[in-house]
Amino acid sequence: MIEAAQAGDRAAFDSLVNEHRRVALRVAWTIVGSAAEAEDVTQEALLKAWRKLDGFRFDSPFRPWLLKIVSNEAKNLVRSRWRRSNRESAAAVPELVESDPAADAVAWERRRSVHAAVESLPGPERLAVVCRYLLELSETETAAVLGVPPGTVKSRLHRARESLAAVLEGHLS
Amino acid sequence: MIDVEAALTDLAQHVRWPDEERPIRRQPRWVELAAAVLLLLVVATIVPATRERVTAFFGIGGVEVGRGVMTDPAERSTLGSVFTGEVTFRLPAALGEPTEVRRDAEGRFWLVYPPSRLAPEGALLAVFEHGVDGGLTKLARDPSSQVTQVELDRGAALWVEGDDHFILFEGSAGRIVEDRGRLSGPALIWTEDDLTYRLEAVVDREAAIEIAKS
Numbered sequence: 001m002i003e004a005a006q007a008g009d010r011a012a013f014d015s016l017v018n019e020h021r022r023v024a025l026r027v028a029w030t031i032v033g034s035a036a037e038a039e040d041v042t043q044e045a046l047l048k049a050w051r052k053l054d055g056f057r058f059d060s061p062f063r064p065w066l067l068k069i070v071s072n073e074a075k076n077l078v079r080s081r082w083r084r085s086n087r088e089s090a091a092a093v094p095e096l097v098e099s100d101p102a103a104d105a106v107a108w109e110r111r112r113s114v115h116a117a118v119e120s121l122p123g124p125e126r127l128a129v130v131c132r133y134l135l136e137l138s139e140t141e142t143a144a145v146l147g148v149p150p151g152t153v154k155s156r157l158h159r160a161r162e163s164l165a166a167v168l169e170g171h172l173s
Numbered sequence: 174m175i176d177v178e179a180a181l182t183d184l185a186q187h188v189r190w191p192d193e194e195r196p197i198r199r200q201p202r203w204v205e206l207a208a209a210v211l212l213l214l215v216v217a218t219i220v221p222a223t224r225e226r227v228t229a230f231f232g233i234g235g236v237e238v239g240r241g242v243m244t245d246p247a248e249r250s251t252l253g254s255v256f257t258g259e260v261t262f263r264l265p266a267a268l269g270e271p272t273e274v275r276r277d278a279e280g281r282f283w284l285v286y287p288p289s290r291l292a293p294e295g296a297l298l299a300v301f302e303h304g305v306d307g308g309l310t311k312l313a314r315d316p317s318s319q320v321t322q323v324e325l326d327r328g329a330a331l332w333v334e335g336d337d338h339f340i341l342f343e344g345s346a347g348r349i350v351e352d353r354g355r356l357s358g359p360a361l362i363w364t365e366d367d368l369t370y371r372l373e374a375v376v377d378r379e380a381a382i383e384i385a386k387s
Contacts, residue, residue, distance in 0.1 A: 026190050035191040094188040111187055114180045133181035134188055161177045168175045 013053070017046055020063055023135060024070045026094075027145055030130050031074035033092040041077055045070040064144035067137070071145040091127040093119050094134060117167040125160040132157055262300055262368050267291050267387035271298075291380040297373040323361075323378070326386050330363035332378050361385055 004012035029038035131142040273285040282300040361381040375381040
């Protein structure tokens, strides 16, 4: 399908992109923290992907390549925001789904603590955790989104898990 | 000892992403848009309001605006006969007669104009033929670039200041072709009928508008 898209087959590229549109949108949202901006960023990234498709190498997977483009677009937006207002990168965490605490009070409380602990992580570690665990990206994909080597992803996740464990031990013990 | 990985895996099943809260805004399938015609990628860090205007102008989201009204056929110059006999388009009268006209392999027309009152350095006019659904979109990279919407008699146009803009259009064999401006400096971009025009080398905005209206 990629080969067909590279040859100019628009339907093939459309199918290819539709497979990954949702995760691309979520990656963008995680970085920019705004649903409307995430949609803009994603659309722009898809356009850019089309333009760059000739340079895509068949020996590498498509999704990390696409997500890297998405994350770069999102980071560019965040950087332009910094210039304007010094706001921190969002590294947003999706909200916890409300449920009936009475149904499983222990699980609910635990989940709420985990969610709060993730939100309290420093930005780079929070982004790594959201990508790896909440978006369920592979380490390679997470590295592409973060723009760092896989080894750095491992170390950030390790630090994040240690921090989370420390916080959660205090909360839940 | 808490199992952090298990806790995070559990959390992943109990979060709600923004796209689950409301439907994703309907976008025309972007590839169709690209195919259609002309993706105008105006590169700039455009503030949202400007971006919305650009978007609206190029018909994103089903909005149909900015298309020129057909002029009286008698007022049109036909260059198609020079090339293939297929394409007829209107030439800005204020520029006079082009000294050079080419059509490249991708179907672009290039018209080179000599210096004139409104274009003291001469002018370069590129004309791209659209597909049927009109053109589209969009935006943003170089913070030094600026995009302003201006009004022409036949509809809206974009005044792009800064070097970094390009147009994608459907070239021969259906391939999407990227075309960057040939000259540094601003450009005026507008659509009429199924054609998109880009005027370069006229650095004065009002002069460019007057040319486009002529």
